[in-house]
Amino acid sequence: MRNVMKAATLESKFPILAVEHDCIISKDADITVAYKVELPELFTVTRNEYEAIHSAWAKAVKVLPNYSIVHRQDWFIEENYTPDIQRDDLSFLSRSFERHFNERPYLRHTSYLFLTKTTKERSRTQSNFTALTRNFIIPKEMQDKDTVTRFLESCDQFERIINDSGFVRITRMRKDEITGTENSAGIIEKYFSLSQEETTCLQDLTLGAAEMKVGDNCLCLHTLSDTDDLPGKVATDMRYERLSTDRSDCRLSFAAPIGVLLTCNHIVNQYLFIDDPAENLKKFEKQARNMHSLSRYSRSNQINREWIEEYLNEAHSLGLTSIRAHCNVLAWSDDRNRLKQIKNDVGSQLALMECKPRHNTVDTPTLFWAAIPGNAGDFPFEESYYTFIEQALCFFIGESCSRDSLSPFGIRMVDRLTGKPVHLDISDLPMRKGVITNRNKFILGPSGSGKSFFTNHMVRQYYEQGTHVLLIDTGNSYQGLCNLIHNKTGGEDGIYFTYEENDPIAFNPFYVEDGVFDIEKKESIKTLILTLWKRDDEPPTRAEEVALSNAVNLFLEKIRTDGRLVPSFNTFYEFIRDEYQEILKEKRTREKDFDVFNFLNVLEPYYRGGEYDFLLNSDKQLDLLGKRFIVFELDNIKDNKVLFPIVTIIIMETFINKMRRLKGIRKMILLEEAWKAISKEGMAEYLKYLFKTVRKFFGEAVVVTQEVEDIISSDIVKGTIINNSDCKILLDQRKYANKFDSIQSLLGLTDKERAQILSINMANNPSRRYKEVWIGLGSSQSAVYATEVSLDEYYCYTTEETEKLELMRLTEKLGGNIELAIRQLAASKREGKSSLTN
Incomplete structure (x- = not known):
């Protein structure tokens, strides 16, 4: 029986011939080298750094031979957070943290770069002569081995230039990553399934002028393929108003609106077509003469001549390279109503870039086909526009979402934009990389900024990973956490000392x-x-x-x-x-x-x-050597000028005993306002000794303060604590915005770090309850994260007097079982759907 279906197999139209020596070879003998791109995190790049990144891309592109194609493909996939609650070693609070973020939606960003060597004839291919409509003929030029060798050498130079910039890193992809293996999908298979999962399922493609579908997903394509669609001016970066103030600038790349700020499934394809620039300029010279000859018949010819001459003047006077470029945004959804909203969202984001949104309803199949990894040579010539390398590179997306630290040790924070949990190592990995030289931390946050929540969250996770934690507190901030640990360990740990007249602390x-x-x-x-x-x-x-x-x-x-x-x-x-x-x-x-x-x-x-x-x-x-969580609460004697400094310094001696004798075990001492007592003139050397020595014993000293005057007025703090704390943690400083110059000078903050700090809590998502925190490591790494916790953690950490009393009464009622009390309070709050603020 004859097949009458208007369908073809993917194999018959597939443009890729093979993958050899980690290169993609098309059936037209185009050679493509694939890279995975690692970009800096969102809100961590300054204007100067964006310009440096742009300059590195421009230098790298210029080493490629004529008739090469640079194809950036950025994937943004909607995913839901899957909590890791199957581990047996998870504590009650860690498990509740994971459950709190169950099914939390976020965007996953993956970026690829494809460098393709094609031929002059292929670079003129139009949409009616792609691999979808013709057979394959190998160009003579690609049969020359020297051509291939020179191209691969230029790719190596390209990679070296980008990686030497220090901001962006590209990694060559190997054959298994391109074609896939039995257990994991390659990038080509992922492309045809519109997925970045390791296991994918290929689906039918419906290619039509009116609509294109991949399985049940309908595609929506917006293109920037004409100079009329482009903004009057482009730049390397733009000001992000939501997180900027009159005293600070938050910068994003020029293309950020169609990147991480566009919250839907989409792919951004950017192409740079490097033809023969001399030939391009020669063609424009001829066009300019023709327009000049015809200018007397039409004013538009005269205007066109002026534009062409300005383009030629720019090229010759500034030594710019003439190329062709194209950018498109391919979005999709399996819900047609949702697709309408996506179409409007993409158009709005392009309008933010001052581009003219052009919804392309005809060329979607052709442009989808050209974006197959290794098939950029099939891109239709008429969909590109002439520009220069520097201007075209402004449409390269310059940042990515927050990434997990590649370290087994760390704390769980939350991405400020998407709300996805992030594993962050602020101790070991930065030490190994040489970013910091000690693990000490300095925490500054005014009252109500979420300081106690962050410190509770941090020390709890340190304790759960085997750290010996000793805290000196003056406000009962850690009583709930200490009682929970004490209850969980049957009194073996979680030791809470407080000074009472009838039972004073003695040493x-x-x-x-x-x-x-x-x-x-x-x-x-x-x-x-x-x-x-x-x-x-x-x-x-x-x-x-x-x-x-x-x-x-x-x-x-x-x-x-x-x-x-x-x-x-x-x-x-x-x-x-x-x-x-x-x-x-x-x-x-x-x-x-x-x-x-x-x-x-x-x-x-x-x-x-x-x-x-x-x-x-x-x-x-006091046998405290084996106790891993100890709190000394000195609120009752904090104003006693005799007892407070003496008790504090003896407690620190207890920590030094741990520091000397516990070999190979992580140790942390955290001083809230107690550091004031030991930072006097007579004890400065002791404090300096502690901060300089603790590093050698796998330990870290942490000081916490809330008054900015304290750090401004004390020379000892400046000379000892700050200078020996390579990790600085600041919370909301907006109330000190008018005198932040002195804080910036004292802490040695850069303008970039200043802008990040002043952006804290400026544009928080109203549907989530969290406080933001800035973490700076050394002078080279800094970012803002969110401290978002579950209701169970909230009741454990809270310092609100009414909530603490409510927890204590319920704990007594339940026979001292504080964990059960926290569970019941959190459950009742969830049922009541009441909102909590940290």
Whole structure:
């Protein structure tokens, strides 16, 4: 029976012959080299950087031989987030975080670059002479091996120029990535299925002048193929008003409106056709003469002559290369009503670029066919327009969505534009890459900016990945999280200390479990004694420092040799009074060099029977070495000028003990407002020592503050904390916009980082509840992310007094099960559909 269907097989029309030596070879002998493109993240590129990227593309294009084609193909696919909740090691809060984002829609961006070598005859191919309508004849030029060799060499140069720019990276695609394997689809198969999934299903193609379909998806094509459709001016970048202020600029690439800002399934194809530029200019010279001859008969001929002459003047005076270019946006949907909306959206985004939206209803099959990877030689000549390389490259999309860090360690943040969870490593990977030299962090955020939510979110994830976390807090910010950990571990972890009059925190700085006093331990004891002895405005003399150092060393030696001596502050005081005083007399130490009576008098309140005798003479040693989450809440003594700095510095000694003894284990100390107590003149060296040394012990020190005046007024903070914190984290600073210049100068922020910080929370999605946070690593990486949490996490982190009391009452009612209380509160809030703000 004769087949009467008006259909053909894909094999009979397929334009690709083979893939050899990682090159795509068409049936017309066009050779294509394919690359995968990695672009910088959205909102992280400045105007100068966009210009540098543009310049790199221009230099790279100029190394290609005549009759080459540059084809950029950017895919933007709508996907829904799939939570990873099957792992057994997920905690209650991690699982709730993943479930919160279940089915969250986002755009996935994949970018490819195809460099094709074709021939002069093929470059003049029109739409009625494509692979869809004719047989294949191999051009003679492509049979020359030198032609192919020169082209491949130029491709290598192209790759090197782009990668050396430092902003964009292109990676050569291999045969398996192009053709696919048994288990994964290649780029050609993905193209015909309009998908970027590793497993795809080929569907029927319906090619018609009125409509084109791939399976159930109807295609919608907008083209920029005529100079009349183009804007009057093009640039490398544009100002994004939603995130810009009168004091800062947020920049996007000129083509961003049809890139990540167009929220539908679409492909952006951009072509640069490199013909013989001398021949092009010669043709325009001839056209200009013809127009001049005919100008007396028509004013339009005279105007055309002027335009052609201006084009020629630009080419000759500036040394520009004449090429042809084309850009199109191919969108699709399986819902015709949705397709109408998509058509309007694409047109609106093109209008934002000041382009004239042209919905192409005739050439969709031809342009779809030409966009097959490796088939750019089939592009119809009449769909291109003449321009220069620099202007054509302005239509290259210059940024991509946020990417996950390629590291097993990190924290989960959220992409500010799409709301998709992002795995972010702000410690290990930047260290390995040399972006930062230490893991220390400085966090600045005013009250209400979401600072406590971010720090809770960060330390919780660090703890769940095996980190020993010690926090010094003055506002009960971590009580909920600590109680949850305590409940989950059956009291083995999640230790919460708070200072009470009837149960004060007590220490013994002279006690070490192994009996070994190393240099670091000795220095911390000297610093502590100096803090007790001298006021902030009363620095010790050199003689006093030497005398105190000798006293501490002699006492520690006595502890080591005398097994009956109980190490404590009481016995140290008695050693100074009874023995060291005699030693000083033997050495004939003058009273003005070291006044031992004044020394004993000042330290008497901490000796037996004194006002603070409990503080440094603890008879029970705090066994905190194996506890992985410890919170010291010092709100009750934060205004006590005597107790607060002493307790703080002894707590830090506890951390230093962890730091020295826990080999190969990650450690973090986080100080909220407590850093103020240890940043006084007398303890600056101690703080500096901690920040410089913690790096060597696989640790990190984190300081958190909310008052901008604190960092502006304190030279110690500037010289110690900021200079030794390579990771800076800032939250909403808009209330300080008028005095942000001083903050920028103090923190050493660039104008790019300033613009990012001032854009925080300016254009938040009203359908989501989150606060944005800026994270800067070293001086080369920075971006804004969102801290968005589930309701379960919200109730665990909240610092609202009414919500905390509600959680505490429900926890008591449920027999101390705080996890169950959080679950019930979150469930009731979901049912009530009440909104929460962080």
